[in-house]
Amino acid sequence: ASSADVTVDTSGPDAILVSNGDLFSFSIDKTSGTITDYVYNGETLLEEGPVPNFWRAPINNDNGNYDGAWQSAGKDPQVDADGIVVGQDEDGLTTFSFTLTFPNMAGLTQDVVYTVEDNGAVTLDITVDGTQTDTSRDRFLRIGTTMVLPAGYEDAVWYGNGPVETMWDRESFAMVGEYTNTVDRFFFPYLQSADTGTLTGVKWFTVTSDGSDSAMAVAARDTVEAQALHFTADDLTTADHPYELTRTDETYLSINYRSQGTGNASCGPDVLSQYTLPTSQVYEYSYTLIPYTVEGTDLYDLTAPYRTVSVISEDDAVASLRAKIY
Numbered sequence: 001a002s003s004a005d006v007t008v009d010t011s012g013p014d015a016i017l018v019s020n021g022d023l024f025s026f027s028i029d030k031t032s033g034t035i036t037d038y039v040y041n042g043e044t045l046l047e048e049g050p051v052p053n054f055w056r057a058p059i060n061n062d063n064g065n066y067d068g069a070w071q072s073a074g075k076d077p078q079v080d081a082d083g084i085v086v087g088q089d090e091d092g093l094t095t096f097s098f099t100l101t102f103p104n105m106a107g108l109t110q111d112v113v114y115t116v117e118d119n120g121a122v123t124l125d126i127t128v129d130g131t132q133t134d135t136s137r138d139r140f141l142r143i144g145t146t147m148v149l150p151a152g153y154e155d156a157v158w159y160g161n162g163p164v165e166t167m168w169d170r171e172s173f174a175m176v177g178e179y180t181n182t183v184d185r186f187f188f189p190y191l192q193s194a195d196t197g198t199l200t201g202v203k204w205f206t207v208t209s210d211g212s213d214s215a216m217a218v219a220a221r222d223t224v225e226a227q228a229l230h231f232t233a234d235d236l237t238t239a240d241h242p243y244e245l246t247r248t249d250e251t252y253l254s255i256n257y258r259s260q261g262t263g264n265a266s267c268g269p270d271v272l273s274q275y276t277l278p279t280s281q282v283y284e285y286s287y288t289l290i291p292y293t294v295e296g297t298d299l300y301d302l303t304a305p306y307r308t309v310s311v312i313s314e315d316d317a318v319a320s321l322r323a324k325i326y
Helices: 233-238 299-306 314-325
Strands: 007-009 015-020 024-029 035-040 043-053 085-088 094-101 109-116 122-129 142-149 153-162 175-182 199-209 214-229 251-259 282-293
Touching: 015 094, 035 214, 035 282, 043 214, 043 251, 122 142, 142 214, 153 214, 153 299, 199 251, 199 299, 214 299, 251 282, 282 299
Parallel strands: none
Antiparallel strands: 007 015, 015 024, 024 035, 035 043, 043 142, 085 094, 094 109, 109 122, 122 282, 142 251, 153 175, 153 199, 199 214, 214 251, 214 282
16 A cells, blocks of 8 residues: 555645645545545545434334434534644655544543545545543444445445344354345335444445445445445434425435444343444554545455455355355
8 A cells, every 4th residue: 555646735724625636636624524525536436424423213112212413523623722633644645644533522532643645545544533422321322434426326236144134142143145226215214213323343334326436435444334324314304204305316324333233121120231323432444545536346345455354155055065066
């Protein structure tokens, strides 16, 4: 990996411009640290994000076991007084480091480091610290980020738990493998609108568009949650029933450290402690945004440098098994 061809322009009053010739370009907002207008080979792959998020739409089993203040906690993040520091890591790669504070959640901070490579890959290293928040807000509902993909990005492929949605304490049924779905089909119309389409144990995830030659893959150093919908968490929270939702053309992609488990509090015990996210702990997670040309790209090879756990394709697994048998 190299950042030798990455150029950085910090002269603008509002944003830092990052590019590599005509290959890719994007802006980093100096106030919020948010990436905007990520363009790769002339195509916009990311309109905005990743933006901090600490909320998932409540489900029936939550039964009020959460603090509703987390819904607005991640809104309007502010880069602290130190600003965005441009530097290099130990390998000479270009980095952008900053700390976010949150006007809607006193005591909450998030440290972020973007590491940018010549190929346009952006690795996010995130540290979330809620230990100084009000003790009454003793657990997060979700720790993650949300980004907005342009209209048309609809076809999803991932390697992780599947083939349907999973939750942290409801994933023993799932099989790890490569799966496909559409963003529309990720939404399940529960009688009462609720969080839906969350995938756990994800090693890599991508959404492509029939009208675009390029796409953005997400690869996790360990594993993350992924969720792609045409609705925001606020949409799913506000609507009482599915018919009250208004589908957007854009795709809202969430990449999360974790979300609180489902528990059984609708008619039984609360979420088991090992499936909660107490604010008494500091959380670290990492993932990489990798732009690529869709045709001819092997997603296993593309994401391999950004994963610490190897994965194997179904074809390779079958070939290996046959070799052992025969």
